[in-house]
Amino acid sequence: MRAAVTTRYGLPDVVEVREVPTPTPADNEVLVRVRASSVCFGDRIFRSGPLLMRLLSGFRPRHPILGVDLAGTVETVGPGVTRFAPGDAVYGARGDKFAAHAEFACVAEDGFIARKPATMTFEEAGTVFVGAACSLYFLRRANVKPGERVLVHGASGSLGVFAVQLAKHFGAHVTAVCSSANVHLVRSLGADDVIDYTAQDFTDGGPVHDVIVDVLGKAGFPRSLRALKPGGRYLLVGFSGGLGGIARALVTGGFVHLRGRARFVNGAAHPKQADLVFLQEIGGTGTARDHYAELADSVWTQYAYARNAVATPGHHGNALLSRFPIVRHENEDISAHAFESRGMLHCVLKPGPRMPELHCLNV
Template structure:
């Protein structure tokens, strides 16, 4: 059963949104009619055409990690967190009176971040939020799928690790949303790339440009004697202690999640040598402009595994949680 519908004032313009009022399995998600938002003076109203489902959103729906409930809501999701959706693509329907960066009719893609709410027919975004004109040669579904995974991969490889041409880079989880972009971006920056994935995804990872692919069901990359300048664990299935022996003298370990890794980052930065680089990208404007140019130059392939309509958001969450997705899972909004 989905959440109980909330009352909507008669006469208000309404829209459909996917809501949850308690933490739990995908069954807590349900479609509701809620008031359609109106943009403030410095906001734009986006008619959402596509959004996605990520592992991060599945964790938010479950209320995990527990310390994250400080933001999400301690016992149940806060009202403003009840509609998920981190990345989106759509058309600007209206703009606030002080908006200069965008105009009505602009096709955009962007990142809602802690503001969430893209899993709905409409979403308001600040004019200065993480938003850009979408790549001209991509569909709305492709543009939505390129926001978070690609910008996260870019942030870790370029901003955190300062990737250089000729370096040896290993991508763990190379067939996932972040991983498929990480392989391509590492090659773009001139690195020698090794991808780690399951047997069934090896050809996909090769097709993205990986120089070598390791099947994790048959080989443990931390025990094969190879060393790397960068180990990027996009799925956080390893640890710094496990990977330390596989890093070169001044090598860098990049985990995408884990509070422990932030403490390790501080410790290794003081100790010198092999180090952990953790963190998160909040403002994605610069990354979105870079990715837009790369996509328009056919320099980045977007992998979409499955598409679901808004009404099947729970099924999309269930599939993402199965751990078998390749690339991205998209929700199309009619």
């Protein structure tokens, strides 16, 4: 099978499409022919290899094939599998085992996998774990109640778009913080109020929020306390800063937690299979939808296309990948002001020998 393989840390061009052995499902595993996956911030971190990652995982990538989310059809099943059969349309995730960026991937029957709702496309279902399941995990830890005020900072990213919708599903009044380019997007997801961080400081309104969801720590801690009610819950969902910034946030958060000023919640998400069923139910009724990234039906030929899109700061979430050859590509700086760092990826594709070139823009 073909897979996107990373044998060393570095920029997007370290990823290569190679032929690798097709995995064989264990007794309790399902072999999935992957129709869609996603490229998320975690993939970028494991590919680029910042110092902390190298200290924890070694100086060569621990996971040569990245990718967490997946959706596709069951190819074969292990002898002990009873819930799935070849041909079933499924979705789920590989979790911390990665390896979803390939034509085939194995998932344990009792792991994060379920039948794909008929109302969801493979592309929509292929983004659920990183975005929806992780957001659900943290919101449940915060025990969000109807009528509470929830602020989501980073509301246009792959986690934030689900955090907005799930908080609304739980009955909260949601304030979304994003850049001016994404205001329309987060409003369409159901946010009650939207703050453009390029024009307004989200702490100006004072401590009025019961819960703050800080995606990748971009809101800043303890600065965010100015917008959080005493005793409120601060959810630090992932990190984007260096080792020093992470240490300061954890130490300060622990101190604030012990003093009772706020409940500081962080750490790795641990979704359960039941969460997938819950998301399947509300997704099937149209309550939650994703701002998804589409993956070609077969493995893409130039994987750097997706990586360039995701590596650009200020992205919406996951990237568009192409199954067709990329003739040329370039990244353009289209930042509107000094507070934004935004790029536009321009790619020229060649769909076929008798087809005209196709120009794709990814902002």
